[in-house]
Amino acid sequence: MKILMIGEFSGFYKNLKKGFELQGHDVILMASGDGWKRIEGADILIDSNWPYFLGKIHKRIQIIFSLIKLSRFDVALIVNPNIGLSLISKLFSFILKLKSKKIILSACGTDLEYLKYGEQNKFDYWPYDVNKPKLSKIIHKNILDSVNFIIPTFYDYAEPWRQSIYSKNVLTTIPLPIDTDSIKPFFPKDEGKIIFFHGLNREDFKGTRYIENALLNIEKEFNHEIEVVIDGKMPLNVYLELVKKVDVVLDQCKVYSFASMNSLYSMSLGKVIMSGYREECKKEYNIESELPGVLHIEPSVEQIESQLRYIIKNKHKLRSWGKINRQYVENFHDVKTIASRYITLFEKNSIC
Structure with missing residues (x-):
């Protein structure tokens, strides 16, 4: 099968591409590297040194000219429906x-x-309680009019689409993939301080002020037992080197589902993670096994502090929790497993 992939989401398409290729499919990935993350793996790199707005338009035009040069594909996957200006989005869709x-x-x-x-207050909490972006309804419609199917990756995105006018096009949720074969685990150590890490990236979106305040409060209380690292906005390869050295990764606290690419990278490295892990997430992913190394956190300093104290109290279990996390992603998020689920879904819906 010939597959075209356009865009990137923290390494999602890079990993899915690897899974498709291991299945014997011909894949072209057209992506920008996701900004400062500098994610490698694109076959056609979309980049620009032009100033902000002009740079965005320049990259959209690059996508269109690159598309014109390519042959026909069986299926195209796109990450985000917000492609440039109205005219550009129409041309892109065509x-x-x-x-x-x-x-x-x-x-x-x-x-x-x-x-x-989110604006209809259908979430108990969500990332955009502040600094909500403005998106074009015209561009959204231009792109969606050309889309045959929608495949969600989290409950958080699946439910809004299931409640939309495009609900008939929404297929089964498939989790994000991770290439576990290329990642060696570094499980939490048995001795020394517990190192907690929170990566700075879209601070309002991830709930950094709640996480940071909770970490600093707990650090004062347990200063001889823990170390706190708060850093971010670095290339992916540099970020992963940092994660290797820590024990617990606090991802985000304003979401329902934990399995972001950041969490999957951390779990593959054998780390304990703290993120959203609500019942809606368990049901969406059909999670039946216990995941003690995935601790649910919400946008509440007190709730996060409580979970941090629980981890400190159970320091002797961190290594075993990290091993369970690693096994979980190997079983349910490995690129080969996820790519197979996509191909099965394609066949079931006559996509290929």
Whole structure:
């Protein structure tokens, strides 16, 4: 099967591409590297040194000209429906339909349906209680009119799409993939201080002020037992080297589902993680086994502090929890497993 992938989401498409290729499929990834994360692996790199707004337009034009040069694909996957200006989005949709038999939207980033759902107060809490982005309804419609199916990656994105006018096009949620074969685990150590880490990236979105305040309060209380590292906005390879040295990774506290790419990288490295882990997430992913190394946190300093104290009290269990996390991602998020689920879904819905 010939597969075209456009965009990136913290390494999602890079890892999924690897899974498809291991299945014997011909894959082209067109991506920018996801900004300062500098994610490698794109076959066609979309980049620009132009100033902010002009740079965005320049990259959209690069996508269109690159599409024109490519042959026809069986299926195209795109990460985000917000492609440039109205005219550019229409042109993009037109050319993509000419070049692909079927077009699939990966519902995994901020889009109009997600924002509408949150604005209607249907989440108990969500990342955009402040600094909500403005997205174009026209561009959204231009892109969605060309999309055949939508495949969510989290409950947080799946439910808004299931409640939208595009609900009939929403397929089964498939979790994000991670190439576990390429990642050696570094499990929490048995001795010394527990090292907690929170990565700075979209601080309002991830709830950094709650996490940071909780960490600093606990550090004062247990200063001889823990170490706190708060850092971020670094290339992915540098970030992963840092994660190797810590024991517990606090990802984000304003979401329902834990399995972001950041959490999956951390779990693959054998780390304990703290993120959203609500019942909705367990049901969406059909999680039946216990995951003691995934601790649920919410946008509440007191609730996060309570979970941090629980970890400190159970320091002797961190290594075994890290091993359970590693085994979980090997079983349910490995690139080969996830790619197989996509191919099965394609076949079931006559996409290939």
